[in-house]
Amino acid sequence: MKQPAWYQRFGRRLKPADRYYERGLYYYERGKFDLAVADLDEAITLAPKKAEYYVARGLMLIDYNQPAEAAEDLAVALEMDPTQWLAHYGSGVLAVDDGEYQDAIRHFSRAQRLAPRRPEIYFYRAVALYYAGQNDEAIRDMSFVLTLLEQGDRRRKDAEHWLTLFRE
Numbered sequence: 792m793k794q795p796a797w798y799q800r801f802g803r804r805l806k807p808a809d810r811y812y813e814r815g816l817y818y819y820e821r822g823k824f825d826l827a828v829a830d831l832d833e834a835i836t837l838a839p840k841k842a843e844y845y846v847a848r849g850l851m852l853i854d855y856n857q858p859a860e861a862a863e864d865l866a867v868a869l870e871m872d873p874t875q876w877l878a879h880y881g882s883g884v885l886a887v888d889d890g891e892y893q894d895a896i897r898h899f900s901r902a903q904r905l906a907p908r909r910p911e912i913y914f915y916r917a918v919a920l921y922y923a924g925q926n927d928e929a930i931r932d933m934s935f936v937l938t939l940l941e942q943g944d945r946r947r948k949d950a951e952h953w954l955t956l957f958r959e
Contacts, residue, residue, distance in 0.1 A: 808838035816847065824855050842872035850881050858885055876905035880912055887915060892923035910939040914950060921957055930957045 815830030831848040838844065849864030862885050868878040883898035899916035906912060917932035933954045940947050 806838075808834045808841065808844070811837065812844055812847065815851075819847075819851055824851070827851055828855075840871065842868040842875050842878070845871070846875050846878045846881070850877065853881055853884060858888065861885060873901075874905055876902040876909070876912075879905070880909075880915070883912075883915055883919065887919050887922070890922075892919045895919035896923060896925075908939060910936045910946065910950075913939070914946070914953075917953065917957070921953075926957055930954065933957060 811830045811834035815827045815834060818824075818827035818830060828848060828851060831844060831851065834841070834844045835848065845864045845868035849861045849868065852858070852861035852864060861881065865878045865881045865885070868875050869882070872878075879898045879902035883895045883902065886892070886895035886898060896916060896919045899912055899919060902909070902912045903916065913932045913936045917929045917936065920926075920929035920932060933950055936950045937947065937954070940950065
């Protein structure tokens, strides 16, 4: 019997924790929040020192409006592995939501150093810079976003809108 894609990675059988992680991502992509988080909980129970699992659950919790729990997971992930760019990114998103723009800028800047070609990092850092009153830097970051996005990318419209707002 052929195993589902989430069961195998790179032609090898996954460990139980990895199976729960992959299945949690599968459920998340389909909008099944309770099942996704339950599987991430189980993955963390089986492999509590794997920062990637905490990052994934933290980002899911942001999407499902549970910021306190998300912040806790992202902090645990960063304590275990400060090179988790997605944890810095998620922490930056939470900081923007809380109006903590300097903290957001710090997290996005760290994420950018770890993943320098990810447009979403520059996008949200530009927004944080704008709200922090650093308009020139916001324009610079949002302009760079447009160089990273392909012409057909639907995110270009949002970036162009924000750039217009920054220049007003």
